Amino acid sequence: MSDKSLKQTAQDLRNQLNTWAREYYSLDKPTVPDDVYDKKYQELVNIEHAHPELITPDSPTQRVGGQVLKGFEKINHEIPMLSLGDVFSKEELGNFVDNLDKNLDEKIDYNCELKIDGLAISLVYRKGIFVQGSTRGNGRIGEDITQNLRTIKSVPLKLSEPVDVEVRGECYMPKKSFVELNERQEKEGKQIFANARNAAAGSLRQLDSRITSDRKLSTFIYYLMEPEKFGVTTQSQALEKMRSWGFKIDPDFKVAHDKEEIFEYIDKYQEKRASLTYDIDGIVIKANPFSVHREVGNTVKVPRWAIAYKFPPDEQETIVRDIEWTVGRTGVVTPTAIMDPVQLAGTTVSRASLHNPDYIKEKDIRIGDTVKLHKAGDIIPEISMVVLSKRPNDSVPYPIPKNCPECGAKLVHLDDEVALRCINPKCPALVKESLTHFASRNAMDIRGLGTRIIAQLYDKKLVKDIADIYKLTIDELLQLDKIKEKSANNLLTAIDNSRENSLERLLFGLGIRHVGAKAAKLIAQHFKTMDRIKEASVEEICSIKTMGTIIAESIVTYFDSKEVDELLEELKKARVNMSYTGESEAEILENAANSPFNGLRVVLTGTLDHLKRADAKKWLEAHGAKVTGSVSSKTNLLIAGHDAGSKLTKAENLKIKIINEETFIQQMEEED
Ligand code: IVH
Numbered sequence: 328m329s330d331k332s333l334k335q336t337a338q339d340l341r342n343q344l345n346t347w348a349r350e351y352y353s354l355d356k357p358t359v360p361d362d363v364y365d366k367k368y369q370e371l372v373n374i375e376h377a378h379p380e381l382i383t384p385d386s387p388t389q390r391v392g393g394q395v396l397k398g399f400e401k402i403n404h405e406i407p408m409l410s411l412g413d414v415f416s417k418e419e420l421g422n423f424v425d426n427l428d429k430n431l432d433e434k435i436d437y438n439c440e441l442k443i444d445g446l447a448i449s450l451v452y453r454k455g456i457f458v459q460g461s462t463r464g465n466g467r468i469g470e471d472i473t474q475n476l477r478t479i480k481s482v483p484l485k486l487s488e489p490v491d492v493e494v495r496g497e498c499y500m501p502k503k504s505f506v507e508l509n510e511r512q513e514k515e516g517k518q519i520f521a522n523a524r525n526a527a528a529g530s531l532r533q534l535d536s537r538i539t540s541d542r543k544l545s546t547f548i549y550y551l552m553e554p555e556k557f558g559v560t561t562q563s564q565a566l567e568k569m570r571s572w573g574f575k576i577d578p579d580f581k582v583a584h585d586k587e588e589i590f591e592y593i594d595k596y597q598e599k600r601a602s603l604t605y606d607i608d609g610i611v612i613k614a615n616p617f618s619v620h621r622e623v624g625n626t627v628k629v630p631r632w633a634i635a636y637k638f639p640p641d642e643q644e645t646i647v648r649d650i651e652w653t654v655g656r657t658g659v660v661t662p663t664a665i666m667d668p669v670q671l672a673g674t675t676v677s678r679a680s681l682h683n684p685d686y687i688k689e690k691d692i693r694i695g696d697t698v699k700l701h702k703a704g705d706i707i708p709e710i711s712m713v714v715l716s717k718r719p720n721d722s723v724p725y726p727i728p729k730n731c732p733e734c735g736a737k738l739v740h741l742d743d744e745v746a747l748r749c750i751n752p753k754c755p756a757l758v759k760e761s762l763t764h765f766a767s768r769n770a771m772d773i774r775g776l777g778t779r780i781i782a783q784l785y786d787k788k789l790v791k792d793i794a795d796i797y798k799l800t801i802d803e804l805l806q807l808d809k810i811k812e813k814s815a816n817n818l819l820t821a822i823d824n825s826r827e828n829s830l831e832r833l834l835f836g837l838g839i840r841h842v843g844a845k846a847a848k849l850i851a852q853h854f855k856t857m858d859r860i861k862e863a864s865v866e867e868i869c870s871i872k873t874m875g876t877i878i879a880e881s882i883v884t885y886f887d888s889k890e891v892d893e894l895l896e897e898l899k900k901a902r903v904n905m906s907y908t909g910e911s912e913a914e915i916l917e918n919a920a921n922s923p924f925n926g927l928r929v930v931l932t933g934t935l936d937h938l939k940r941a942d943a944k945k946w947l948e949a950h951g952a953k954v955t956g957s958v959s960s961k962t963n964l965l966i967a968g969h970d971a972g973s974k975l976t977k978a979e980n981l982k983i984k985i986i987n988e989e990t991f992i993q994q995m996e997e998e999d
């Protein structure tokens with residue numbers, strides 16, 4: 328291909344990819360499946376790799392993050408980034424509107440918007456190309472975070488028109504990303520974030536933009552500078568204009584014609600708040616005509632034409648009665664507060680993770696303390712603070728345990744981890760957890776070998792490691808409590824069948840640090856046999872798409888051990904399959920396309936007893952479904968666990984198909 332046509336091809340690919348990305352990330356209306364996008368993206372990467380001179384700043388390949396900065400440059404906001412005045416009741420809000428109306432000659436409309444709980448950002452475009460992005464800082468001086476903002480998919484690198492423009496908005500972390508990030512942080516023994524806002528702030532201020540890129544941030548833009556340049560005269564028009572350029576705009580804004588309509592909007596979103604996929608902390612009410620903005624102007628800090636109505640926090644007080652410590656599969660010892668049960672956002676809550684000892688110390692949580700409890704990301708119960716005025720006189724700081732609650736071994740902090748770990752490989756809790764993991768659904772999937780049976784097998788010294796599972800006899804199983812011949816036989820058959828599993832199940836089942844089910848599948852698919860994985864180098868593992876050094880190093884370290892060699896020998900002797908017999912990549916995609924879940928928008932709600940929500944979601948996505956956080960008319964299916972709240976009611980009202988967990992599991996089994 329000549330250089331000229333190659334240049335054109337690259338340009339066409341960029342335009343096509345940017346359009347698809349806008350439809351997906353800004354408009355929430357994908358028009359092509361992910362694999363079509365991925366294929367075109369790879370074509371562009373190949374061209375740019377061979378011809379780096381063809382890379383342009385608006386190329387989607389430039390989002391991945393790159394060089395690590397030493398610090399952030401300061402940026403002057405020529406027009407200061409203002410904050411908002413707050414009100415906390417409808418009465419105060421009514422006064423604000425009345426006062427504004429009194430000072431104006433004509434009756435005006437108000438634009439009502441959600442108050443997104445994130446961080447204010449400013450984005451500058453020259454001739455439609457993204458050139459600079461910054462934080463609000465103190466309103467006058469912010470920080471240049473262009474590199475990081477580039478990695479956020481909803482920030483357009485190129486607008487649909489070649490305009491010179493500055494816009495402002497909010498960068499936030501969706502609830503789902505926040506919950507997943509904290510789960511990951513906790514598993515890896517790292518600091519957890521108190522809320523999505525802090526997580527977004529921490530992610531935006533990373534000097535290494537690859538970290539920001541991993542954190543799945545998003546944006547809503549709500550402010551257009553110099554609107555008169557673009558012929559728009561109201562805030563609602565400005566939002567539409569910015570949407571047409573490619574920015575992500577919160578779709579829930581509404582023009583209200585009077586106070587009553589404003590109050591209706593408030594009530595509606597106060598109700599909907601928990602089901603939104605991102606945190607909001609109130610409503611922003613803005614005079615709609617820009618002429619009013621010019622007329623009434625700003626104080627030093629806040630506009631006189633807008634106000635924030637803040638929601639009361641959804642919090643409950645309760646008393647901490649105990650702190651329970653449990654040892655996980657990786658040895659991390661996690662504290663959980665046990666509290667008097669309270670009703671919170673539709674469910675009864677009596678337990679909240681306290682994550683790690685630093686968390687307990689920082690918040691100074693003690694037994695007997697009255698605490699304020701809320702739901703982080705509207706899902707996970709979390710203690711926000713101790714009510715010191717209600718602390719009993721005889722209270723003492725909570726003593727952090729020094730020894731493992733299960734085996735008594737000394738607990739340690741590895742490297743700079745905040746987590747406490749039991750590193751005794753023979754710790755019963757650790758061994759039992761590893762056995763349970765080995766038998767679990769995504770690993771060897773040995774039905775009937777759950778926590779209860781494993782605890783008995785271990786305590787009766789019938790099983791001490793995973794290889795022993797394959798040596799069990801019917802007589803041994805019949806020694807267990809409440810197990811009859813039929814279920815013992817079923818269990819033996821399930822154990823026997825698991826010998827034939829494809830390699831990725833065994834690899835995941837070994838419980839290697841950082842190796843999740845998805846990584847195990849990619850690795851097994853790539854290397855095909857356990858022997859080849861054992862010999863693989865960090866570089867070889869890293870050559871697999873999406874595989875990073877943390878996973879690769881963890882695998883290499885795991886296999887560099889005599890004990891692991893012996894275990895694998897034992898498993899081989901037990902005739903456990905050590906080769907990949909699963910689907911090829913093409914088959915995986917084909918299966919997804921054939922699944923009845925393909926193309927459905929599915930919502931999961933309520934408490935699931937048998938499945939982890941993350942696993943259910945992964946399964947649905949692998950079968951072509953899109954899993955969303957809130958029920959809308961676009962939803963096709965609601966999977967409702969028990970104690971399902973407002974989402975269930977809404978789905979019933981909208982006549983959306985609803986199934987329970989059991990039916991879902993049945994359908995999963997029919998599919999797999
Ligand atoms: S308007 C001059 N609109 O709330 C205009 N702000 O507490 C000022 N915020 O600093 C901002 N959602 O970071 C506006 N729809 C929205 C908003 C919003 C969230 C944030 C913004 C602001 C803070 C004030």
